[in-house]
Amino acid sequence: MFLALQIVGGFLGLLIGGDLLVRGASAIAVRLGMSPLVVGVVIVGFGTSVPELVTCVRAALGGASGIAVGNIVGSNIANILLILGAAALMRPFAASRHAVLRDGSIVIASALMFAAAAWTGTMGRVTGAVFVVLLIAYLVYTVRSDRKAAASYDDVPAVEGTSLLMAIVAIVVGLxxxxxxxxxxxxxxxxxxxxxxxxxxxxxxxxxxxxxSLPELATSVVAAIRKHPEIALGNVLGSNVYNAVGIMGITALVKPVPVSDTLRTVDIPLMVAISVLLVVMVATGRRVSRWEGAMLLALYGVYIGLQTQAA
Incomplete structure (x- = not known):
């Protein structure tokens, strides 16, 4: 009973804390005049990836390297199949060419770099340092390239009327x-x-x-329902880049992490394939329809079923 309460309590802490982080970060982003796409990729994507970061570092320090790497790979797969699938099922949404050409290609590139580094058998500190530098360069490029497209204050949902002090408090409590x-x-x-x-x-x-991934799920579904597709898609795209290069990079800097043969040969290649599937799906139709959302959810169900059998 205590073990179940411990796991449920951990889930709730991550869900509520991630939501507070997203709201606080989004409110600050609005004050800085960022566009919805940048809010989705940079701010919301970062905020919803904090649970993965803390969990992976904690797992690595505790000697549970399988949980650390598995969490990143599993989260990226869940982001695309489960979260975007659920968001599209709730409300089909279109995607801008800008998001597909820029952030979609970066998602694929980050997944390929993650796979290449994992193939060596260990995510070492040198790899971690390179990944962190690449993440910083990505963030700087994203903000600068989207600065002219900065949206109005009303373009970002659920943060109207939030003061700077309350936003900071939300971030601290959420963390x-x-x-x-x-x-x-x-x-x-x-x-x-x-x-x-x-x-x-x-x-x-x-x-x-x-x-x-619960914070990403809640954020993307709400964004889709409120007709903010760029935040929903940007949240997933940004989170996947953060997970692959940012979280893995920071975790490897803290402590080098070994990668199992199963992850290297099965799950990580699957993560790369699903990343390509997402970009192709959005690039060809410029939208994610309900039937495509249902297909993504079905694929995730198959994936979880196979993992359960493997256990």
Whole structure:
């Protein structure tokens, strides 16, 4: 019973804390006059990726490298199949050419770099440093290239009337909840894996990945319903780039992380293929329809089913 409460408490901490982080960061972004796409990719994408960051670093320091790498790969797969699928099922949305050509290609490139680094067997500190530098360059490029497209204050949902002080408080409280939630979730996941003789990679790819992706799910679905497709899509695109190069980079800098053969040969190539599928889907039709959303959700169901059988 205590183990179940620990895992549920970790999920709730990540969900509530991630939501507060997103709202606070979005409010600050509005004050700076950023466009919806930049808010989605840079601010919201970063805010919703904090649970993955904290969870991966905590797992790596605790010696659970399988959960650390599995969480990143599983989160990126869940972002595309589960989150964009659910958002499109709620409300079909179009995507701008700008988002596809720029951020979509960067998502594929980051996934390929992640796969190449993982193929060596260990994500070392040199790789981590390179990834962090690339992430900083990506953020600078994104903000500068989109500066002229900055939207009005009303273009970003759910932050109207939020003062700067309240935004900062939301970020601080959100970060505390995320830290506590990650602690409980990782501890509970490790104990569960050992109790049922399930590999850390499977736990990271499924339970932990879905748990840390809840903020992205909530944000993208709400953005789609409120007719802000660029925030919904930008959230997923930004989160996947953060996960692949940012979170993996910081985690590897803190402590080098070994990558299992299963992750290198099965799950990471699958992550790359799904990233390509997303960009091709959006680039050809310029929109994600309901039937495409249902297809993405069905694919995620198959993926989880296969992971459960492998456990």
């Amino acid at each position: 505390i909840l995320v830290l506590l939630g990650a602690e409980y979730l990782v501890n509970g996941a490790v104990v569960t894996a050992r109790l049922f003789h399930v590999s850390e990679e499977v736990i990271g790819l499924t339970m932990v990945a879905v748990g840390t």
